[in-house]
Amino acid sequence: MEDVVIAGAGPNGLMLACELALAGIRPLVLERLPEPTTENRANGLVGQVVRLLDRRGLHERLAGPIGPPVPAFVFGGMRLDLTLTDPNPLHILGVPQRRVEAMLNERAAELGVEVRRGHELTGLTQDADAVTLEVAGPDGPYRLRTRYHVGADGGRSVTRKLAGIDFPGVTEDRTISISANATVPAEFADPGSGGLRVPGHGVIPPFFHYRTETGLFVYAPFPAGTLLSTMEQADGEEPGDEPPMTLDDLRASIERVLGFALPVEPPSGDGPHLLRRLRGRNTRLAAKFREGRVLLVGDAAHVHSAIGGPGLNLGLQDAAGLGWKLAATLHGWAPAGLLDTYERERRPVAERVVMHTQAQAVLVAPGRDVTALRELFGELLQLPGTVQHIADLMSGADVRYEAATGHPLDGRWTPDVVPAELTRTARPLLVDSTGSLGDELRGWSDRVDLVPGTAQEGVTALLIRPDGYVAWATGSAAPDDADRKALRAALERWFGDPVDA
Ligand SMILES: Cc1cc2nc3c(=O)[nH]c(=O)nc-3n(C[C@H](O)[C@H](O)[C@H](O)COP(=O)(O)OP(=O)(O)OC[C@H]3O[C@@H](n4cnc5c(N)ncnc54)[C@H](O)[C@@H]3O)c2cc1C
The missing domain is CATH 3.40.30.120 (Glutaredoxin)
Incomplete structure (x- = not known):
């Protein structure tokens, strides 16, 4: 009998595996894909998660010692001047998700965690004592018994479905987003700012959600290659993911958004190169994070827009929140109800992320009425108190778990009082x-x-x-x-x- 099986070796499954191993429990991780994915999603970590990685010695593996908080960030495509905050809570770590995953994979291996790649969870039933899992492996199907099972198997979580947990929320289908690796001719680069000089728009800053009344444009010059993205209002006629999109689709979309035909060229280098069109956006929160001996972390428990990059701040801290509680339960010293505090603490945090990503999505939407909303919002962002509030929200510095004493730090993220x-x-x-x-x-x-x-x-x-x-x-x-x-x-x-x- 296994103690814990985790479905999914994405960032959150691997982080949970490391946390459990540190707490003396060796989980088994099942991953459907035979090899780590080359698809890149997150381009950076935003908020308290950067400090969490630092405290585990993992920041150093990715980018050396942790730096100071950043002087500016973006909320809903509007600049947040973080020099107005005191304290400034916003740390950022600009590394691609696949590097975070590779690092966590290596750390999990060092801690003795077994990751079975090419093993897909296909069935799940539970009784009072254990969970029985059906797994399709490279040598055929087999069964496992485990005391606890955790679904870290992403937004379309098979664990969630098999455990009968609903995933209520909204699917917005008014927008169409395109993202592609591409090359922009050097004459458009603005070396001073790292941005893009576009006739009629001046310099569009790098990594900025640049909004016009017809859509959104993002220019992201990563060291490994430039990523261009647009978002426009869907009119129902656009294709979804099929047929596959082309660079011409991207060129046409940029022209509609910027009113200028940017001469976009194919990407250089070996790739893999992204070329993706997505219709709409899902915002959903699992009806429960626990059903008996089955628990959910990360995207399996919540999906939302990627705007502002809050996904891994939420998911990796879910993993840190669940790891020690699950280990304590398995070691037998957990106080009654400890495991249930996982959802009690993490659901409200997920609800806040759902709220602010939906709010940001409205702020970057096309339309004159949104322009008016942004004008007002721009005025509010001159006020230090507003900037502090939003920075605390985006970083997670405003999270306060249930406190038992009146001390202002009780329930909060620990200040840097110990090395x-x-x-x-x-x-x-x-x-x-x-x-x-x-x-x-x-x-x-x-x-x-x-x-x-x-x-x-x-x-x-x-x-x-x-x-x-x-x-x-x-x-x-x-x-x-x-x-x-x-x-x-x-x-x-x-x-x-x-x-x-
Ligand atoms: C375009 C985009 C940009 C983003 N940008 C950012 C950003 O800048 N910053 C940020 O913090 N977040 C960002 N996110 C969000 C972030 O990528 C996700 O929150 C994160 O990948 C979730 O990790 P996870 O481990 O929960 O799930 P996943 O990464 O989805 O991993 C789930 C794993 O489970 C495996 N699996 C699925 N089903 C099974 C099964 N039945 N059996 C076994 N294994 C299974 C999958 O193969 C996969 O490896 C972005 C997301 C997108 C789509």
């Missing part, structure tokens, strides 16, 4: 700058590590969950009985009963 090296093991930590709380850990020292810390304004000690959120905090230099009682309650609430020391 990232100490969080690589994904163990719960009691960070104590008072030097007086060690005794309170008696009974939990097998599960929670004590580390010295430096006091910061308003914080002298913190209990940090493996996913990076604060479970308890105090600002007292000499914690009293009430502080200690609250600390023990938090230890019990998240890490179970004390054992005799």
